[in-house]
Amino acid sequence: MSRMKPTRNLMLVVCFILVLLFLYYSSWRLHLRIWWQKSQSEMDNVFTVGRVVDSVYDKQGFLLKLDGKLPQELMYKYGNLSKGACKPGYSAAKMTAIYPAFKKPAPMFLDRNFRRLTKTSNYLPPFGFKTQERIIESILATAKNYGLGYELDRLSCKRCIIMGNGGILSNKSLGSIIDKYDVIVRLNQAPVKGFEKDVGSKTTLRITYPEGAFQKTDSYEKDSLFVFSAFKPLDFKWLRHIVFKERLRGIEGFWKSVANSVPKQPSEMRILNPYFIQEAAFKFIGLPMNNGVMGKGNIPTLGTVAITMALHNCDEVAVAGFSYDLNYPHAPLHYYEKVKMSAIKESWTHNIWKEKEFLKKLVMAGVIQDLTCGI
Missing domain, CATH: 1.20.5 (Single alpha-helices involved in coiled-coils or other helix-helix interfaces)
Structure with a gap:
């Protein structure tokens, strides 16, 4: 033990x-x-x-630090071009430099293959064409033309200008400069006659919707395309009435009176690709998606939609007449009437201030040129 x-x-x-x-x-x-x-x-x-x-990017995907300087790779491509020469692919290249998600291919107008546009086929107007396919097919079959026209479509480089309707255009004498652009886009009821010195005399295409279209047939330019942009399903019924000269049965659903006729042949009419409304609203500006349905503050203005269209289809893009500044309430709202800036009220459908933020990015980066310096 x-x-x-x-x-x-x-x-x-x-x-x-x-x-x-x-x-x-x-x-x-x-x-x-x-x-x-x-x-x-x-x-x-x-x-x-x-x-x-x-x-380096904001929540929409744009560069935070913007300037008009050319990135090195674009300097090699465009730096040696002669002054004033059209720069092929310039606006799209600069857009991609500040917004890498940008993809250029997007047809300006709907054609007979429009059902293949998957980004818009599942949305109701204004963000797509769902439920309106049969009406669109009948209109396109009658129109038989889906581009800008032979001369413009064959250009290897197109310079486009989107004309806003702002009073800032008055007394600027930009008419001769504006007329030099290959494609001149006007919106809704902005007149040309009598204002040529400030806004130019030519119109390539006029983009509008039922309530925005001229009601007087003699207000339309003879050599321009009538480009329809839909914001609600009812708008396509109105277009069918215009194209086929049918009787428009009632005007319920329109927020103001609409034109009964447009002095254009079907071959002079186009349907704007609704993808530009969708892209401008949700990708570029950052408006609420609202399940893809029109709602409060989620519809871009037609001017911003037209700029978006141009970024995809033009080599150089300029704007003029874009300006909303409530710091000057007595300034003219439009160049063609005496309504003052103070008449602007908060819009149910648009968010003007968020749109201006987006357009400022484009101007600061040199993606677009603002001839009237109003953005």
């Missing part, structure tokens, strides 16, 4: 040491784990803060 006592004591000491080692090891593992988690959390915070502080 006396010999076993030291052995037993030794075993107790060994067990005690093992227990201490186990406790030490466990506490070390626990400390290491806590340290690792803390370190990871701190690193995550660093990276998160870094993304906020050092992010």
Whole structure:
């Protein structure tokens, strides 16, 4: 028995040491784990803060730091062109430089293959053409033309200008400069006759919707295309009435009186691709999607839609007559009437201020040129 006592004591000491080692090891593992988690959390915070502080894009995907300088790769492409020469693909290239998600291919007008446009086929007007396919097919079959026309379609480089209707155009004497553009886009009921000195005398296409169309047939230019933009399903029924000279049964659903006829042949009529409304609203401006249905503050103005169209289909894009500035309430709202800027009220459908933020990005980056410096 006396010999076993030291052995037993030794075993107790060994067990005690093992227990201490186990406790030490466990506490070390626990400390290491806590340290690792803390370190990871701190690193995550660093990276998160870094993304906020050092992010180069805003929430819409545009560069945060914008200037008109050409990126190096574009400098090689366009830097040596002679002054005044049309720059092929220029606006799209600069747009891609500040908004990498931009993809240029998007047809200006609907053609007989319009059902293949998957980005718009699942949306109701104004963001698509769902439920209106049969009416569109019948109109396109009658029109038989889906481009700008032979001379313009064959140009290797097109310079386009989108004409806003702002009073800022008055007394600028830009008419001769505007007339030099290959494609001159006008909107709704903005007149030309009597204002040629400031707004030019030519019109390539006039984009409008039922309530925005001229009601007097002699107000339309003879050599321009009538381009229809739909904002609600009822608008397509109105277009069918115009194309086929049918009787328009009632005007319920329109927010004001609409034209009963348009002095254009079906071959002079086009349907604007609704993708431009969708892209301008949800991708460029960041308006609420509202499940793809027209709602409060989620419809871009026709001017911004036209600019979006031009970015996809023109090589150089300019604008004139874009200006809403409530700091000057007594300034003329439009160049062709005496209504003042103070007449602007909060719009149910548009968000003018968010649109202006988007257009400012384009001007600051040199994607578009603002001839009247109103944006």
